[in-house]
Amino acid sequence: MTAKKIPLLDVRNLTVEFKVQDGLVRAVNGLSFKVYDGDIIGIVGESGSGKSQSMLAIMGLLAGNGKISGSVKFMGQELVGISTAKLNKIRGDKMAMIFQDPMTSLNPYLKISSQMTEVLMLHKNMSYKDALAESIKMLDRVKIPDAKNRVHLYPHEFSGGMRQRVMIAMSLLTKPKLLIADEPTTALDVTVQAQILELLRDLRKEFGMTIIFITHDMGVVANLCDRVNVMYGGWLMETAAIQIIFKNPIHPYTQALLATIPSLDHDVDKLKTIPGEPPNLLQLPAGCPFQERCSQVSAACTQNIPLRRVENRHVVKCANSNGVAL
Amino acid sequence: MKKILEVKNLKVHFELSSGLFKPKKVVHAVDGIDFEVFEGETLGIVGESGCGKSSLARALCGLNKITSGSALFNGIDLAKASAKQWDEVHKQMQFIFQDPVAALDPRMTVAEIIAEPLVTLYPNMKQTEVMAKVFSTMKLVGLSQNQVNRYPQEFSGGQCQRIGIARALILEPKVLICDESVSALDVSIKAQIINLLQELQQKLKLTILFISHDLGVIKHICNRILVMYLGNIMELGAKKTIYSDPLHPYTKALLSAVPVANPELEKAKVIQLLEGELPSPVNPPHGCVFHTRCPLASEACSQSRPADKTVREHSVSCFKVN
Numbered sequence: 001m002t003a004k005k006i007p008l009l010d011v012r013n014l015t016v017e018f019k020v021q022d023g024l025v026r027a028v029n030g031l032s033f034k035v036y037d038g039d040i041i042g043i044v045g046e047s048g049s050g051k052s053q054s055m056l057a058i059m060g061l062l063a064g065n066g067k068i069s070g071s072v073k074f075m076g077q078e079l080v081g082i083s084t085a086k087l088n089k090i091r092g093d094k095m096a097m098i099f100q101d102p103m104t105s106l107n108p109y110l111k112i113s114s115q116m117t118e119v120l121m122l123h124k125n126m127s128y129k130d131a132l133a134e135s136i137k138m139l140d141r142v143k144i145p146d147a148k149n150r151v152h153l154y155p156h157e158f159s160g161g162m163r164q165r166v167m168i169a170m171s172l173l174t175k176p177k178l179l180i181a182d183e184p185t186t187a188l189d190v191t192v193q194a195q196i197l198e199l200l201r202d203l204r205k206e207f208g209m210t211i212i213f214i215t216h217d218m219g220v221v222a223n224l225c226d227r228v229n230v231m232y233g234g235w236l237m238e239t240a241a242i243q244i245i246f247k248n249p250i251h252p253y254t255q256a257l258l259a260t261i262p263s264l265d266h267d268v269d270k271l272k273t274i275p276g277e278p279p280n281l282l283q284l285p286a287g288c289p290f291q292e293r294c295s296q297v298s299a300a301c302t303q304n305i306p307l308r309r310v311e312n313r314h315v316v317k318c319a320n321s322n323g324v325a326l
Numbered sequence: 327m328k329k330i331l332e333v334k335n336l337k338v339h340f341e342l343s344s345g346l347f348k349p350k351k352v353v354h355a356v357d358g359i360d361f362e363v364f365e366g367e368t369l370g371i372v373g374e375s376g377c378g379k380s381s382l383a384r385a386l387c388g389l390n391k392i393t394s395g396s397a398l399f400n401g402i403d404l405a406k407a408s409a410k411q412w413d414e415v416h417k418q419m420q421f422i423f424q425d426p427v428a429a430l431d432p433r434m435t436v437a438e439i440i441a442e443p444l445v446t447l448y449p450n451m452k453q454t455e456v457m458a459k460v461f462s463t464m465k466l467v468g469l470s471q472n473q474v475n476r477y478p479q480e481f482s483g484g485q486c487q488r489i490g491i492a493r494a495l496i497l498e499p500k501v502l503i504c505d506e507s508v509s510a511l512d513v514s515i516k517a518q519i520i521n522l523l524q525e526l527q528q529k530l531k532l533t534i535l536f537i538s539h540d541l542g543v544i545k546h547i548c549n550r551i552l553v554m555y556l557g558n559i560m561e562l563g564a565k566k567t568i569y570s571d572p573l574h575p576y577t578k579a580l581l582s583a584v585p586v587a588n589p590e591l592e593k594a595k596v597i598q599l600l601e602g603e604l605p606s607p608v609n610p611p612h613g614c615v616f617h618t619r620c621p622l623a624s625e626a627c628s629q630s631r632p633a634d635k636t637v638r639e640h641s642v643s644c645f646k647v648n
Contacts, residue, residue: 046512159603160375189374189539191600194583198599216513219542219585222592242589258587260517262546264569265586271521271546274514277482293514 006076007034008178008210009058014070016050016057016234025281027053029234029289031070032307035178040204040211042225042242044218044257048278050234051214055180059097060087075177093123096171100183102163106155112139112166113151119173138169142199161192168199175207182214197224218261222246227313230254233279233289236307240314250316253290288319296320330501330533331363331386336395336405338378338385342608353607355381357557357615358395360634365500368527368534370548370565372541372580376604378557379537383505386535387421388412399501417447420494424506426486430478437474440464440492447497459496466529467492467522484515488522495526503535508543520547541584545569553577556607556615558631563640573642576616614644622646 016028028050035041045051057068060079072079074095079087091097099105107115116138117131126134132151139147142165155163164184171179181200185193201224203209213225221228222242229239230251238251249255259272276293285291287302294301300319308323309315316323338356356378363369371379384390386397386404397404400418402411420443423429430439440460444451461471467488478486487507494502504523508516524547527534538544544551544565551568553561553576561574572578579598586592600619605611611618617627624646632645 046514161603190541190583191374191579193585194597195599197585198597217585218513218587219592222587222589223585246587246589257513260513261587262517262520262540262542263587264542264545264581264584265588265591268546270524271517273517273521277484277515278512 005036007073008037008075009035009212010071010073011054011058012071012073014054014057014068014072016053016062017067017069018063019065019067020282023282026284027066027234027281028057031231031234031236033229033236033239035210035212037177037210038204038208039227040200040213040225042221042228043212043214043231044216044221044228045231046216046278048233048281049231051231052182054231055097055182055212055214059091059095059180060084061097089123092119092176093174094176095178095180096174096176097180097182098164098167098171098184100186102160102167103155105167106163108155111152111154112158116151116166116170116173119170123174134173135169138173139166141172141203142166142169143195144169161188161195164188164192164196165199168196168203172203172207172209176209178210178212180212180214183216184213185220186215186217193220200224218246218258230257233284234281235289235317236315237290237318238314238316244314250310250314250321251318252294252296252320256293256295288317327364327367329362330365330399332396332398333359333361333363333386334396334398335360336382336385336397337393338381338390339393340381351608354557354610355390355607356385357610359554359557359559361552361559361562363501363533363535365533366531367549368536368547370544370551371535371537371554372539372544372551373554374539374580374604376556376607377554378607379554380505382554383421383503383535383537387419387503388415389421413447416443417497418499419501419503420497420499422487422490422494422502422504422507425510426483426490427478429490430486432478435475435477436464436469436481436489439478439489440496443493443497460492463492463496466495466526482515483511484518487511487515487519491519491522491526495530498530499532501533501535503537505537506539507536509538509540516543523547541581553580556605556610558615559634559641559643560616561640561642561644563642567638567640571638573637573640573647574644575620575622575646579621 012032014028014031018025031054043051056062058072116135117128120126120131120134136147136151139151144165185196225242227241228245230237232253238254256274274293279289288305291297291301298320305317305319306325307315307317308321308325310323335358337358340353342351344350373379381390385392392405437460441456444456469488508519536548548565551565552559555576560576572581579600582598602619605618613628613630614632617623626645632643634641634643637647
């Protein structure tokens with residue numbers, strides 16, 4: 001994981017815009033980050049921060065009114081602007097995505113067996129028989145009891161946690177290099193969440209997979225991830241290794257976010273709050289989107305703010321921070 | 327401390343529709359629980375989905391029918407209350423829902439929404455008096471008066487929850503039941519609403535029943551905590567001791583599964599993963615309902631249901647705890 005290595009995913013200046021009735025919504029604004037082989041990257045942010053849209057853009061899954069600019073290089077190949085046919089060869093095979101609600105991602109009319117074998121028959125040219133055997137093996141691997149028989153069930157016959165395991169198994173069939181997980185445990189109970197996180201950690205070890213994990217839960221980040229990207233109003237505010245982010249957050253938004261969480265490991269009389277509300281993406285202020293709620297706001301915040309490197313692989317986008325502009 | 331609510335052997339069952347010749351199926355959502363709520367306290371109810379915490383809360387508010395048992399509130403048994411008695415109960419006990427946007431009628435203005443409980447339960451109140459109360463309640467929850475004629479869709483989630491709280495408080499109730507009231511909110515807004523609820527509790531001397539699956543939030547605002555699993559109470563005790571010294575194996579597993587926002591603690595932690603899945607509340611296991619997943623389970627656990635016993639000031643329902 002030296003800095004010289006070619007990153008698995010290299011996102012540069014990614015911007016995602018949507019034309020809506022009331023104007024132009026810029027959901028992601030100049031996002032740049034790199035993901036190296038074997039890392040688990042957490043992406044945290046509140047609703048409207050652009051965390052999901054940026055990942056959908058990378059997968060080429062934006063809604064029809066979405067416009068993407070910038071560059072996304074995956075294993076050295078540019079993904080922005082390539083044809084759907086070419087993209088289809090990559091996604092599902094080399095990169096896969098799982099979503100928050102497995103029920104909306106699975107086809108309720110098809111048995112798990114036909115949904116899983118389809119992936120392998122399409123991407124790996126396997127016969128149905130081989131694909132089925134492989135699917136059962138993978139369901140076993142994600143600890144679905146009695147996989148041999150349960151592969152022939154319909155999605156509604158599984159519980160929420162089991163469905164999410166099926167989704168994970170399905171996304172792993174082709175042994176992708178990169179797994180993008182969009183809040184896969186948010187709808188699950190904590191004890192089930194603990195099982196799924198454990199499973200992801202094991203699978204990374206076994207398959208050498210790289211994972212991008214979108215969440216709003218800082219606890220999950222601390223549990224699972226190596227690095228974290230903090231997003232707000234479409235901007236990447238701060239990125240660093242988790243040991244650094246939790247101990248020495250530099251961006252006022254990261255600091256405030258960590259201070260507002262009621263935690264199990266310490267008690268406070270009154271929770272710190274961030275005043276105001278998340279910004280309206282239709283009417284973003286010039287400069288930093290957090291300025292109206294920030295306790296350390298200054299005149300420089302309305303200007304164009306560069307990403308600054310504070311130390312190796314700790315990057316901040318704040319007008320009031322020190323560091324080398326990138 | 328004065329008891330404000332006393333629940334005894336309360337059951338909330340739901341019958342599933344079944345065919346003519348099929349046996350009747352019954353969901354045992356809440357299956358015989360006892361607890362008390364004292365004036366001025368915040369009692370947290372935790373548990374995973376399907377444990378019956380919401381069914382319990384809704385039954386206490388008259389939104390679900392109580393199947394058997396009793397719940398004594400101010401001398402009224404909620405299990406047998408008449409419509410007139412429920413009106414009295416609702417003047418003193420109000421409910422705040424999870425999804426703030428879905429809980430508000432999109433065709434009503436903020437003033438109409440907040441005034442509705444008042445207009446319904448005090449039909450003779452003068453219009454000017456109602457509006458004065460609406461304004462004072464809005465101020466109380468941090469809404470500005472010039473928003474009074476707007477519609478819910480013009481507000482953000484956090485503000486909608488403030489409207490929901492105002493609607494509950496306009497009757498000046500003694501008890502608030504909050505069912506996952508901050509779960510749908512973003513982190514920064516969640517903290518604002520939690521602080522608001524705490525301020526209001528002190529100012530108005532409210533008793534709060536706070537239902538949540540978020541153990542961090544529960545720890546922050548509750549005095550006592552009740553842990554439920556599959557319609558039964560597993561453990562009940564003061565906040566401090568539940569978190570520092572959990573006794574029931576389920577409480578232990580639940581607490582260890584919560585990720586803490588501290589990488590060092592997370593690395594050091596040994597998580598007690600629960601095996602398997604939550605059993606169906608249609609056929610809850612015999613004996614202790616948790617025995618199918620319990621790491622300590624033995625033969626005796628599947629035979630009979632453990633009685634509540636008091637250990638180190640917790641009430642705990644487990645054979646294995648001495």
